[in-house]
Amino acid sequence: MTSAHPGLAGGPVYLDCNATTPVDPRVVEEMRPHLADWFGNPSSDHVYAAKPKEALHRARTQVAGLIGAETGEIVFTGSGTEADNLALRGAVLAAKTDRPHLITQVTEHPAVLETCRALERLHGVEVTYLPVDRDGLVDPAAVAAALTPRTVLVSVMAANNETGALQPIPALAHVTHAHGALFHCDAAQAAGKTLLDVRELGVDLLTVVGHKMYAPKGIAALYVRHGVALEPLVYGGGQEHGLRAGTENVALAVALGAAAELAAAELADGGCEGIAELRDRLHGRLAEGLPGRVQLNGPVKPRLPSTLNISIDGVRGHELLTDVPEIAASTGSACHSGTDTPSPVLRAMGLGDARSLSALRLSIGRWTTPNDVDRAAEALIAAARAGVV
Structure with missing residues (x-):
């Protein structure tokens, strides 16, 4: 995209795309008829249901195309958090195992971590929380060592939402399957920003989130490999292959499908290479x-092209951003924004409190320009030089 996004015109430089992305105007146009004209219930059998039913199938196919899945393996949900809950809770409750065992890692998103804690509390599930290394990566050998005959599922995200670190998913899935367990991957941050193929990754379940890839909030999808049994999250009329009952939100499903198709085309054209260049330009400036004051948190590679997590010595990240209102960014996960406490992700990576408190997460996207990057760098440098603490 070369034209400016209408929601960004005249406002602060937006560097918070890992929290949410602006909705692509092309996605809005695809949604519009389903909000204004094509109102029918896709489960009905009359003429008013035809276009919604067709649109729902097309959207499912578009999402499947982005991740190398089959159309029938896509289940629409209301959020990434819901998709993660369906994957973890669904796998545990469908398992024929006494005291099921789950494995995840300490820097997962709260959507996974809190679901694990609820399963421990409510269903007596045993959960192993694996450590990460200095780059925030999980060692496949640690997964192999943690697996037991009772292990139902391993859940490790594709890309960290704070540092952009890309996990070695194929290796993790391989050791998981060697022990007969399922593998779930939360790809909320990775989908649309890096090439994903569920067959090559070797995953059984994978989460895709609309508002991280230029669709509206309130729509996501869970890839469920054919043959994987899950207990439904919502019971009712049997929609979404019986896993998530309730009349489908066709307009939002259409939005996710359109966003997935646009992302697939952008990836094929190498569009994310330009985003990585802007990220590196910002880091360099x-x-x-x-x-001597800027330290990168997380790996140089493998990392999302959109994500720059740095610490600036001598400042507190939260206060620095408050002092620079011409930039919209975060210190870490949007789920914990507004707090001035050390990031659990950075602390799990072995970084001290001072470095964690001085961290900024600067995430760029489709409409970020070189001028935006230069303006943001100038403002942050000036504030940091002024000694904001």
Whole structure:
């Protein structure tokens, strides 16, 4: 996209795309008829149901195309959190195992971590929380060592929402399957930003989230490999292959499908390479303007093209951003924004409180320009030089 996004015109530089992305105007146009004209219930059998039913199938196919799945393996949900709940809770409750065992890792999104804690509390599930290394990565050998005959599922995200670190998913899935367990991957941050193929990854379940890839909030999908048994999350009329009952929100499903198709085309054209160049330009400007004070948190590679997590010595990230209102960014996960406490993700990576408190998460996207990057760098450098603490 070269034209400016209407929601960004005249406002602060938006560097918070990991929290949510602006809705692509092309996605809005695809939704519009389903909000205004094509109102029928896709489960009905008359003429008013035809276009909604066709649109729902097309959207499912578009999402499947982005991740190398089959159309029938896509289940629409109301959020990524719901999709993660369906994957974890669904796998546990469908398992024929006494005291099921789950494995995840300490830097997962709260959508996974809190579901695990609820399963421990409510269903007596045993959960192993694996550590990560200095780059925030899980060792496949640690997964292999943690697996037991009672292990039902391993859940590890594709990309960290704070640092952009890309996990070695194929290796993790391989050791998981060698022990007969299922593998779930929360790809909320990775989908649309890096190439994903569920067959090559070797995953059984994978979460895709609309508002992380230029669709509206309130729509997501769970890939469920054919043959994987899950207990439904919502009971009722049998929609979404019986896993998520309730009349489908066709307009939002259409939006996710359109966003997935646009993302697939962008990835095929190498569009994310330009985003990575802007990310590195921003990093370079900040390092040059604040010599010796800028430290990268997480790996240089493998990392999402959109994500730059840095610590600036001598400042607190939260207060620095407050002092620079011309930039819209975060210190870490949007779920914990507004707090001035050390990031659990950075602490799990072995970083001290001072470095964690000085962290900024700067995430760019489809409409970020070189001018945006340069403006943001200048503002942050000036504030950091002024000694904001």
